[in-house]
Amino acid sequence: MAAKKELAIIMIVFTLVFMLTSCGANSAQKGDKLKVYTTIYPMYDFAKKIGGEKVEVKNLIPFGEDTHHYEPSVSDIIDLNKADILIYNGAGYEGFLEKLKQSVENKDLVFFDASYNLDLIFENEEETHDPHTWLSIKNAIKNLENIKDIFSRLDGGNAMYYENNYQKYKAEFEDLYNEYKEKFKGYKNRSIIVSHDAFGYLCKEFGLNQVPIRGINADDEPNPLKMSQIVQFALDNNINTIFYEEALNSKISETIAKEIGGKTDTLYPLETLTGEQVNSGEDYLSVMKKNLDAILRSFN
Amino acid sequence: MNIFQYEFMQKAFLVGMTLSVIIPMIGLVVVLKRLSMIGDALSHSSLSGVAMGLIFGANPIFFAILASVISALLIEAIRRKLPKYQEVSIAVVMSLGVGLAGVLSGFVKSTTDFNSFLFGSIVSIPDFEVKLVLGVSFFVILAFLFLYRELFLVSFDEQQAKMAGVNVYLVNFIFTILTAVTVSVASRTVGALIVSSLMVIPVICAMQVAKSFRQTLLFSIFFAAIFMSAGLLMSFYLPLKPGGTIVLIAVLVLVMLFFIKRKS
Numbered sequence: 001m002a003a004k005k006e007l008a009i010i011m012i013v014f015t016l017v018f019m020l021t022s023c024g025a026n027s028a029q030k031g032d033k034l035k036v037y038t039t040i041y042p043m044y045d046f047a048k049k050i051g052g053e054k055v056e057v058k059n060l061i062p063f064g065e066d067t068h069h070y071e072p073s074v075s076d077i078i079d080l081n082k083a084d085i086l087i088y089n090g091a092g093y094e095g096f097l098e099k100l101k102q103s104v105e106n107k108d109l110v111f112f113d114a115s116y117n118l119d120l121i122f123e124n125e126e127e128t129h130d131p132h133t134w135l136s137i138k139n140a141i142k143n144l145e146n147i148k149d150i151f152s153r154l155d156g157g158n159a160m161y162y163e164n165n166y167q168k169y170k171a172e173f174e175d176l177y178n179e180y181k182e183k184f185k186g187y188k189n190r191s192i193i194v195s196h197d198a199f200g201y202l203c204k205e206f207g208l209n210q211v212p213i214r215g216i217n218a219d220d221e222p223n224p225l226k227m228s229q230i231v232q233f234a235l236d237n238n239i240n241t242i243f244y245e246e247a248l249n250s251k252i253s254e255t256i257a258k259e260i261g262g263k264t265d266t267l268y269p270l271e272t273l274t275g276e277q278v279n280s281g282e283d284y285l286s287v288m289k290k291n292l293d294a295i296l297r298s299f300n
Numbered sequence: 301m302n303i304f305q306y307e308f309m310q311k312a313f314l315v316g317m318t319l320s321v322i323i324p325m326i327g328l329v330v331v332l333k334r335l336s337m338i339g340d341a342l343s344h345s346s347l348s349g350v351a352m353g354l355i356f357g358a359n360p361i362f363f364a365i366l367a368s369v370i371s372a373l374l375i376e377a378i379r380r381k382l383p384k385y386q387e388v389s390i391a392v393v394m395s396l397g398v399g400l401a402g403v404l405s406g407f408v409k410s411t412t413d414f415n416s417f418l419f420g421s422i423v424s425i426p427d428f429e430v431k432l433v434l435g436v437s438f439f440v441i442l443a444f445l446f447l448y449r450e451l452f453l454v455s456f457d458e459q460q461a462k463m464a465g466v467n468v469y470l471v472n473f474i475f476t477i478l479t480a481v482t483v484s485v486a487s488r489t490v491g492a493l494i495v496s497s498l499m500v501i502p503v504i505c506a507m508q509v510a511k512s513f514r515q516t517l518l519f520s521i522f523f524a525a526i527f528m529s530a531g532l533l534m535s536f537y538l539p540l541k542p543g544g545t546i547v548l549i550a551v552l553v554l555v556m557l558f559f560i561k562r563k564s
Binding site: 222223224225226227228231251252254255256258259 | 306307308309312420421423424425426532535536537538539540541542
């Protein structure tokens, strides 16, 4: 009797495992469009802008999820085995990349570094750099160009289409850049206090300084000494706005804002947008505009 | 540089001192009942509550407290079922809580990072949470004093407590709820690290010097208050993180007490 019972249990477990694994395995193949995967939101948006209706773009990290702690799932690997290209930001952003390269069996998959040929900001003398490269509009244009080049190489038949899209968006990005370059003219060397130091590229482009409350990885516990120094800095420099990112805990920003009698405001590092933001038609341009307007507001 | 010129340091001391009273109070009984890991288990189980709150669009703090209470009652139930292996109850419930949270988190559509919802930091406490901690502490202290004799008997020997006419079941039930509410509110405010360590270390320190239940209780509150204020002071003047500093000071004092005791 006991043996029968055990057998039954083992069979139930196997059936369960089988049911669970078979769920993810069947997604339909569609046409002969270029199948593009991207790692983070800016790459997704840029690939969509260049590829338009000629490519099928999917983002690996679900929108709204914390990109710093992403681990590829089994279904991600299965998806990538059917893809043509994975566009990643590079510049050290995707810590999971090596693991991914080893797990994917698809020999034809192109791993494409979108930050190829970018000007990177190096911190100290070391080889580490801020990976949030897309927050410079000039860099974003370079990203667009790189993506256009690789699409044209993989899908030569549509090269003209990709080129036209590139020219169109390049113009829009340059307009945004010129508009704000002008607006920031009077604010050279002004500082913004941000929750983690993701905005180095944006600040460099418009001649600003960022004062981060926390380090690059954003999950440190704040320390009171640092907090009191930031309060002092804000008071000394007439700063009344503490910026935070939606993805992170705003408690510390609010605590500091309260201390200086100021307010908090949102800056988007754009590494992820929520599903709602994407559905409501937000994109790189509209969110960058929000960022820049928020910074200008804090100076007045 | 005056430490109290900053509002966040005033709040840190106010909340820190209050928690130094109630956490060792709960902790003393918890340690005597051989459940010293319960702080960790409950604070992590609250995670599933946070996930549920976010999915249903309700207040995550409320759901976290609820999940913590349910987990604590489960621990109590398993503990009764397996009296010889009481500590497995904690492992089981912690696995359940973390597992559930992992699955539920897949359905949460907001950008918010879970951990930030669950675990706070002692130097950035919003006004609402200061009030919440003070309110909860008031009730915990009141309940503890009211049930002082019963808790004393139950924490040493449940059989004997029963014979002395104590309603063991009811006392355990009330204490379980007090523990759950304290752990979830406190870890949300100051972080799970501080909560689970203040629950145990000051009590062990007190046991090295005290000679009675009452003395142990008073000494453990005294030790907790010392660790808390020393940690906050040090982390204000040196580039140290408050949570870790408080815990390290506590462990250091404990080790020193062990040595002193061995010498004498």
